[in-house]
Amino acid sequence: MDTTTTTTWTPPTYDVSKPPALAHTASLSPDDKFPHNFARTVKWCPDGSVALAQCENRSFQYLDLPPELLDLTLSQTTEAPVFTPLKSRTIPQAGPILDFLWYPRATPHDPASFCFVASVRESPVRLLDAHDGRLRASYKIVDHRERQIAPHSLAFNATAQKLYCGFEGAIEVFDLTCPGEGPHVLISHLLESGLISALTFCPSYDPSYSLFAAGSLSPSSRTSSNIALFSEDTGGKPVGWIGDVQASVMQLAFNPMKPHILYGSFRRRDEIYSWDIRGNTMIPVQIFRRNNGSKRLESNQKLRFDIDICGNWMAVGDQNGDISVFDLQSGASEEIPTEDECESEKTPTMKFHAHDDAVGSVAFHPLRSLLLSGSGSRHFSLGEENEDPCERRDISILHDSDSSDEEDSDASGDEGGAEVHVKRRLRRPEPYVLDNSVKLWDFQ
Template sequence: MDSTTPAASHATWTPPVYDMTVAPKCPDGSVALIQYEDATFRYPELPTELLGISVDATTLPPLPKRLTQPAPILDYTWYPSATIRDPASFCFVASVRECPVKLLDASDGRLRASYRIVDHRERQIAPHSVAFNTGANRLYCGFEDAIEVFDIHRPGEGTRLHTTPSKKSRDGLKGIVSTLAFAPDMSSDLYAAGSFSPSAPSSSNIAIFSESTGEVPVMFVGAEGQRVGAGYGVRASVSQLMFNPARPYLLYASFRRVEPIYCWDLRGDVTRPVEIFTTLSPTAPIGGKVRKTSTNQRLRFDIDYGGKWLAVGGEDGGISVFDLLAAQADTVVGENVAHTDSTPRNMPIMQYDGHHDAVGSVAFHPLRPLLLSVSGSRHFDRSNQSAGHSSEESEDEEEDEIIACDEDAPPSDHAKPTRITISRQRLQPTSQDSSVRLWGFGGGTGVGV
């Protein structure tokens, strides 16, 4: 999320105040860089009055409605200090399939620089995850069994860090590096990497690296609990990793088709999570619905800059908000939860219906008590598929031609095969709700929406 920064009236920054006692309001307007299914970037502009700042509109450059890419977008991230007021920093990195990594100008979409990742077959590799380091001078890109590191001031090729000695080796971090996250601490050069490959009995799929030590992991994170013995992590693909902005020693992780979000404290025993955040409870439904965990879609969570609130969307369109500072002694145990140890389980302090489809991502505003949410997922409806077909084939139809011979026919007829043409329509995915909403948690202070 990008925003303009008001002139500082004092030297001490305080995090925004969120009122979680009432449901938020949803205004018309938002500001963000949004990835769409049609391989485009778009960013609706948030009204400046919503942020409580006065800006001369004539001084801001007009933003294009969309930035079209030649192939599907795998991942993207803003430059850490990007702002529309500073043209030099107003840029972002995009990973587009079968293309070099692009550094794009956010004002017009022009290419500023490109960073090439080439495999042993001289093919272009598009990473599945991209992240800037804390100093914003290096770009880290994760792909299969490796992380490529680029100096952003030197376009071209980078330095490859192998996360595993070889494909046959059981050591290291194996599989596609699906997510990268840097600890928000200038005194630390640690970053976390997770892979799509589920953790094996002998290794975890979350590793902690150091920029100074290179490709040798500092430690591996996560055990599933006493129920599975000395396990090495949640048996699922890692979807997202994020450090707490105010407490950088806390690492949070979400997994594919796993509803809870796990938290580890890197200062102590990293083989067991210190907290688990879940909505799977009979006493916490959303509009009479129970949280689903069947989607392979990434449902990205976010933590506010004060390190107090964690928000995440669900497959059913609901949005849950957790209080990270509240300690909950009671342990929630259900049939859908695989843990039986004493790890504290926190329930959301607020849940509300945000959209009518899966909430793919949420993001807190860095300066104001605002939460951005986007929704949309692929749905295939076979009921609309026509039983018959016309003589003219459309773009979304394919013809299957079957040539059959009748074995009981006379020998003279064997040379005349019967041609049967079957026309079938390709199923096109649809979305029940592709929308962007901005939620205000103003309460008694901050900006009311």
């Protein structure tokens, strides 16, 4: 008698009728040299076994997650091997981190695939081993002055064989199996003047959808767009233009289950726009508004959104510490939009307070009904009443002194011999963080 049992995975479902439960709160490793550290971006490994944070202190850190999360994730796979703990929670880098991306097939149970690419300022693109942080390969981008250029956006193609890197006015394409310098792919002159701040590939394997979108940090004008569609077959020649939003592109993403729907967020814009690339791409089909009213965001910080694996829900944070969840299926039409069809605005299906600082990144778990959120932003004190007393000191000097300090002082008055007080800063002001926690939310 055959007693073999098989495990069937079912897509995660999200209960948005009530706020999610806080399942776990993770903290970053302490850094004495950078006490105001916070996570800028958090991303799950593609199999959901570990989560990696890109931190302000120029390091990558693995998050401490509940052991039962890993156990349940592994139980949903067949014959999962024994997981070996990571050697270190922190992977320091030599410079500020601009972007990072997991290898699409990465899993700690396959050492060869367990890796990610990182873009570090003034350095080649690095392929790092996710187990111990060692360098596997590097991919150089060198400009005409022989300077190392670090891309601001990274994307793998559909087959995960090529890496696309966006930087100032161009996209560099690398074959992962051939480290070194890759072919230089120039894009249209309408985007050459701006930094390529966002790249995303269409998730369909259909040859008719072998497309990727690129967005520029330079705001679009009334006569041109800063989002272009490209095909791997045509190289650097755009096959289409998207949107007329006159703002800097922050993030682009296709719907995982509807590869014809593209979403985009912009700097200092509260809205997230969506376009149907089958129809008129200059008119958005839906606009997702986080907050009521027309108040603009006051921060230039990139607030990343994420879409769940089934393409049903989109989550995004704001600078007030709230997370908004939008229903992507409600009001969406499968028909190709007509030329005169107007866009529809959508409000959050659910909104809850998650942190006491800006929510810079959210990430849906690929297998379970979980959402990871990272909080933190740089704040500076305004006015002397909020400053640390040790940052300034009073120095009494004579106005008629022969010292060179007289020229640098901000003393007022013309009478000689008058004693004045000069305030000088002992050290540069450091930013502070209101909330640098990373939280795990359960939607079941």
